[in-house]
Structures are given as structure tokens and as C-alpha cells.
Amino acid sequence: MSIGGSNQPRPTRNERRDAAREKARILREEQKKRDRRKKLLIQGGVVVAVIAVAALIVGIVIQNTQPAGPGPRNMASDGIVLSGVDGTITAAETKALQPDDDPIPTVQDDSGDVANIVMYVDYLCPFCGQFETTNGENIRTLVESGAATLEVHPIAILTNRSAGTQYSLRAANAAACVADNSPNSFFDFNQILFANQPEEGSTGLTDDELKSLAGQAGVSNLSEVERCIGSKQFKAWVQASTARALGGPIPNSDIPNVQGTPTVLVNGKSYGGSLEDPEEFQAFVTQAASESSLDTDAEATPTPTPTPTP
Incomplete structure (x- = not known):
């Protein structure tokens, strides 16, 4: 009588060897199946990735080969002209420039009673932000009172200074979107862009x-402004108007072209003073308007003809 154990005979060495071989064969077959599945998955992933990359390339090509659309309305001079009416800032309405159209220079008030302030700004430019912080509210008062008009040209010369996001270009496009759809909100939007200026x-x-900033500026037709910002509708126009500013000529001015931002002109004269002293800029505005008045008077008053001596 045996205690414990099994009545089955122990497998021989050959049987154990054959069993091990069979087990190894089964493992190899299962590994081959896994390898085939993995290969198919990898191939499928590569195909999907290739399709995705191809779609991206096609999208980029289509975007870059599409003809440029019209520019924004109310910026026929490449800038928007704002003036004061009954204490409210309103924009001059103009038709949109077609891609091949030349900008139409603004006809400025040459009476000497109004200061014509023209600014070329980049919304990423820290010096533009400095100038706005110093003089923004004073310029608002001048425009609202009718003592000045303001023409703002948003340009993008710092497009490559925002870690690849092209903020300068996108912000100028957003400004163009507001000018196109809610021009009377442009002054407030321009100001709020600088108040929230990134580094x-x-x-x-x-x-x-x-x-969100467009909403805070109280733009009308907000949904259309948001669509315009998201689609970068005026990207091509911003690039073209920037090239025009940098290439010149600059109408109604004493400079051939824009060489940096901010470029600020008052009655055609370029301001080169302090960006942090509001009194210096105010004095420049007063002087430029006064000189324009003197020039106008000189042109209007004929030179007396000497009376011949008998």
C-alpha cells in the first residue's frame, strides 16, 4: 500500500523532452501571431499618419494658394480714421480694398484747426504700449472734443517674436476684424489690446x-468678429499693408517709410520725443497744428504787389 503520490508512471526523459518541444512550438506560434498583429497595427498607424500629414500639407497648400480676399471695410487708406462727433468717437466709413487696389490716402484737414494724428502700431511692440499708456487718454479727449482726428494703421513687424504663434499678425487681423464689423468700437478695442499687451x-x-477682448470692448456683431478672428480673414491684408508701410511712400508725411513702431505723425510731422512724457507729446501736437495754421494762412494770403513809384 502506497501512501500519497500518484499511480501514474513518471514520464520518461524522451517524453519530457518532446513535451517541452511541443510547448516551445506553441509559444513560437503564438509569438508569430502577436508579431503579425503588431505589424499590421503599425502599418495601419503609419497609413493613418501619412494620410493625416498629407491632409495637413494639402490644407497648407490650399491656404497659401487661395487668392487674397478683400481687405477690411473702413480702412481704405490701410488705416481707420476716427473723429469726434458730439463727444462720441466715430469711424469714417469706406469700402473694402480689393487685393490689387492701391490704398487711398486720407484727405486731411489742413485748416490748422484740427490736429491730424496718424499712428502705425504693432500690438506686440512694447514701445507702442508705452506710448499708449502715456498718451491714450489724452488722445481720446482730443478726438472726442473735435480737436484732433486719429488714423490708426495696425501693422505686423514682430510676427516672429511670439514663440511661433504669430501674435503680432493675429492681433492686427483682430483689429481689422473690428474695423470691418464694428468700426465705432475700434478706439476702445485698440486701447484694450494695449492694456492686455503680452510680453x-x-x-x-x-x-x-x-x-474675449472684443466682447469687453463692446463690439457690435460679436459673432461675426469672432468668426473673422478665428479664420484670420484679413491675414493677407495685414501682410500686404505692413509691406506697404515698410516700403513707403507714406502719404501726408515728412518720412519716406515706416522704420519702426510706434511711428506717430501729427499733421505730417514725425514725433520723435519721449514715450513717457504726455506733456511733451501734447506740446508737439499744439506746435504741429499751429505750424499748419501758419502754412495755410501763408498760402491763403497773397503777397502784396509793390506799387510803382511815379
């Missing part, structure tokens, strides 16, 4: 944040 070299504000 140069940062990623800048997102499109959603630009849309």
Missing part, C-alpha cells in the same frame, strides 16, 4: 482671448 517673446494671447 515680446511670449506666446501672446490666444484667438479665444482676442475674441
